[in-house]
Amino acid sequence: MSDLFDSIETERRTEALADGAVILRGFALDVASELLAQIDTISAQSPFRHLIVPGGKRMSVAMTNCGRLGWVSDTHGYRYEAIDPITQRAWPALPRVFTELAQQAANAAGYHDELSTDACLVNRYEPGSRLTLHQDRDEHDVQAPIISVSLGVPAIFVFGRNTRSGPTKRSRLVHGDVVVWGGVSRLAYHGVQPIAQAQHPATGSLRYNLTFRKVF
Numbered sequence: 001m002s003d004l005f006d007s008i009e010t011e012r013r014t015e016a017l018a019d020g021a022v023i024l025r026g027f028a029l030d031v032a033s034e035l036l037a038q039i040d041t042i043s044a045q046s047p048f049r050h051l052i053v054p055g056g057k058r059m060s061v062a063m064t065n066c067g068r069l070g071w072v073s074d075t076h077g078y079r080y081e082a083i084d085p086i087t088q089r090a091w092p093a094l095p096r097v098f099t100e101l102a103q104q105a106a107n108a109a110g111y112h113d114e115l116s117t118d119a120c121l122v123n124r125y126e127p128g129s130r131l132t133l134h135q136d137r138d139e140h141d142v143q144a145p146i147i148s149v150s151l152g153v154p155a156i157f158v159f160g161r162n163t164r165s166g167p168t169k170r171s172r173l174v175h176g177d178v179v180v181w182g183g184v185s186r187l188a189y190h191g192v193q194p195i196a197q198a199q200h201p202a203t204g205s206l207r208y209n210l211t212f213r214k215v216f
């Protein structure tokens, strides 16, 4: 009995990452299957696509969005758009299960203001997909924290400081983990190392990630 209890306790623990940044282990587990079902609904309306970065390269991560705004990139730059450039329609609405989870995670991380998420970027990683070290800084508002939900196969998440050259910390993120970064860590550099071949019962070889952002 106590072994089982211990493992549940460790699955749900909060892990400090940096000042203002935490990993909430297993925080999204209870709603993970609902989140995945919503991702299917969203991507049926606004399909996953491999965006082109301003330098001309195609991103290895496939992306779509939901919410009032969506993050897009092309040879002209990175920006938020209210209209999906592929469908020429508004992005799918933010499902309630998304906004509720994001607010609960923000609260659990010590950010008690109402979140008012403008954009949820949905990332889909195949084996080998990665996200190089970057800052989330296309948002006009850098007061609100970023809430980031991991689903499917594990990833090695790299979290650094506010300069590209600062020291970094590597954390293995698994299905149901939520990372929250704000305050003095809001503009911390972060990235995802190439996803290893693995299988998850809910997603096969894929990893999904949701990030909730306040843009204005």
Ligand SMILES: O=C(O)CCC(=O)C(=O)O
Residues within 6 Å of the ligand: 121, 123, 131, 136, 148, 150, 155, 157, 190, 191, 192, 209, 211
């Ligand atoms: O997939 C992740 O864990 C991080 C995603 C991320 O940094 C982003 O979408 O900007």
Ligand SMILES: [Fe+2]
Residues within 6 Å of the ligand: 134, 135, 136, 190
């Ligand atoms: Fe990011």
